[in-house]
Amino acid sequence: MQPFLDHLKGVKETVVGYTGGQTKNPTYEEVSSGTTGHAEGIQVTYDPNAVSYEKLVDIFLRNIDPTAVNRQFFDKGTQYRTVIFFHDEEQKKVAEESIKKLADSGKFDKPIVTAIVPASAFYPAEDHHQKYYLKNKLHYNMYKKASGRENFLKKLWGKE
Numbered sequence: 001m002q003p004f005l006d007h008l009k010g011v012k013e014t015v016v017g018y019t020g021g022q023t024k025n026p027t028y029e030e031v032s033s034g035t036t037g038h039a040e041g042i043q044v045t046y047d048p049n050a051v052s053y054e055k056l057v058d059i060f061l062r063n064i065d066p067t068a069v070n071r072q073f074f075d076k077g078t079q080y081r082t083v084i085f086f087h088d089e090e091q092k093k094v095a096e097e098s099i100k101k102l103a104d105s106g107k108f109d110k111p112i113v114t115a116i117v118p119a120s121a122f123y124p125a126e127d128h129h130q131k132y133y134l135k136n137k138l139h140y141n142m143y144k145k146a147s148g149r150e151n152f153l154k155k156l157w158g159k160e
Contacts, residue, residue: 001042003133004063010050015043016132017124019085025123034077041085043122053091057084057098062157066102067110073147085119092116107156 002014018026021037031038044056064072064082072080084099086092095116103112124130133140144150 001060001063002131004059005042005044005056006131008051008055008059010047011044011056012047013045015122015124016129017041017043017122018079019043019122020083020117020120024121028126028129031079032077034079037078038123039079039081039083040125041083041122043124054094054098057095060084061098061102061114063153064114065152066099066112066114067108069113073149073152074143075147082114084114084116086116087119092118 002016005011005014017040018031018036018038019041020039021031023030023036023038026036026038030036031040046056066082068082070076070078070081072082084095086095099112099114099116102108128135
């Protein structure tokens with residue numbers, strides 16, 4: 001999600017990490033094992049006067065497969081579940097409305113399964129995972145294409 005958010009006006013910082021589980025200070029290897037309860041996530045610091053929370057949620061939803069249970073393209077396991085973590089009731093309401101709008105759009109023939117849950121402790125991922133799309137451009141781009149993500153998004157959204 002970092003490349004989709006980093007260039008958005010109003011986004012001050014993005015940090016990839018782990019959240020929603022029980023293990024404190026988990027490592028990538030622990031989260032990847034699927035035993036920590038954590039999901040891979042992204043923490044976004046933004047200026048609400050420049051970009052709305054609704055816009056951030058919509059960008060997230062347009063860059064995932066919101067109908068996939070415990071997976072995203074090549075990646076399988078509960079650590080790859082799609083979740084919107086909210087910090088207050090207003091964010092929860094916005095997330096619910098965004099998911100309803102997406103479900104009502106007719107774009108999907110399966111139900112939207114992206115969960116909306118209260119935010120919990122967030123643990124930043126190791127440094128080599130931060131801005132991975134910039135540090136490892138070739139690998140990132142190959143993975144994006146080979147995983148099916150790129151074609152899925154193009155087929156679903158076209159040039160929108």
